Amino acid sequence: MIDPRAIAAYQYCPRQRFLAFEYHRLGLEPAKPRFSLALDEAVRLGLRALYDNPFTVDGAAHFAESKFSAMASGGLDLPPSEDAAEAIEEGVALSNAMVRAYHLAGFPFREMRGVGIVDFARWKPLDLGGGVLVDAHPDAIVFPLPDERPVAIFWRLCAGSHDIDSYVERHRIVAGVLGAEQNLGRPVEAMIQYIFKGVRKNGKQYSPLIRGYAAPDAPIGRTAVHWTLRGPKWRSFGVWRWPGIAEWLHELPVQVISDQFRTVKQSEDFALLDMLSPHGRKEWKDQVRGQESEIADKLEVVPPNLNIAFAQYRHSCKFCQFQQVCDQRIADPEHSGMYRLKH
Numbered sequence: 001m002i003d004p005r006a007i008a009a010y011q012y013c014p015r016q017r018f019l020a021f022e023y024h025r026l027g028l029e030p031a032k033p034r035f036s037l038a039l040d041e042a043v044r045l046g047l048r049a050l051y052d053n054p055f056t057v058d059g060a061a062h063f064a065e066s067k068f069s070a071m072a073s074g075g076l077d078l079p080p081s082e083d084a085a086e087a088i089e090e091g092v093a094l095s096n097a098m099v100r101a102y103h104l105a106g107f108p109f110r111e112m113r114g115v116g117i118v119d120f121a122r123w124k125p126l127d128l129g130g131g132v133l134v135d136a137h138p139d140a141i142v143f144p145l146p147d148e149r150p151v152a153i154f155w156r157l158c159a160g161s162h163d164i165d166s167y168v169e170r171h172r173i174v175a176g177v178l179g180a181e182q183n184l185g186r187p188v189e190a191m192i193q194y195i196f197k198g199v200r201k202n203g204k205q206y207s208p209l210i211r212g213y214a215a216p217d218a219p220i221g222r223t224a225v226h227w228t229l230r231g232p233k234w235r236s237f238g239v240w241r242w243p244g245i246a247e248w249l250h251e252l253p254v255q256v257i258s259d260q261f262r263t264v265k266q267s268e269d270f271a272l273l274d275m276l277s278p279h280g281r282k283e284w285k286d287q288v289r290g291q292e293s294e295i296a297d298k299l300e301v302v303p304p305n306l307n308i309a310f311a312q313y314r315h316s317c318k319f320c321q322f323q324q325v326c327d328q329r330i331a332d333p334e335h336s337g338m339y340r341l342k343h
């Protein structure tokens, strides 16, 4: 079954598709995850836990932080200049804070009247024909009222910008909507929820959810601390150390919490409307079917000639985690300590 991220990876760089999804049929992953990837995964898992039981926000927040800790336990892929212990503390605190803030912001769409749980593990894969099956589901589904369209929700964690014009998002959303409609047997409305995790600068994560400020001479204490910088030389510090995430979030202005989220509905956004139009869906299905059958043919040749079958698109290297292995400088990536086989 094909992961929508694998569809995107082939268009991003064919070699990346091979390394991340086809190497020894499983694909490779870096032994140490990047901070942002571990954070995204932990927050997604925490939000799923929140949807499973909206009344246990403490449990969902702690679940997210425990997942971040587990992913970081073997180390994070950080620049040498960063303090690894502090980065882990920040990731733990921010994964907890983002789940709590999502809950405080009202999920964050107050007009929704029902939260429905769907066990995606029982879903049938999206069948595109020609033997192409896609693992296609949204992040969550909400059922507003029985006679209204279910809403397929896609979480997009981002630093600050919010565009869906990325390979990964496009494939994930179209596949997720088609998968939801196939499994539910009725049309759904897509909604993207942008979740702002703040910017990482000089080895620190700047988000009002985890970082406060105090005047230069003021002792750090309840009256001295503010969520935003008030003057020159104010010191930033992690609020997870004081006063603690739950207390800090309850003191933040509601607007600051709400500003960490933005929702975009299919009915309101031209890009979403366009890619989910009948023409957009057909174009996507045709493209994916053709692409996946081409890849299957290439993989039938053992071993595949990577330079011909899975070319390197060098314009995509800046954010790629496979730079060490894509030129085969590492002869045995599985046992190099830098990469491991997915399982």
Ligand code: SF4
Pocket (backbone or CB within 6 Å): 013, 014, 015, 016, 019, 312, 313, 314, 316, 317, 318, 320, 321, 322, 323, 326, 327
């Ligand atoms: S490092 Fe560049 S060429 Fe190599 S797999 Fe990544 S994106 Fe492709």
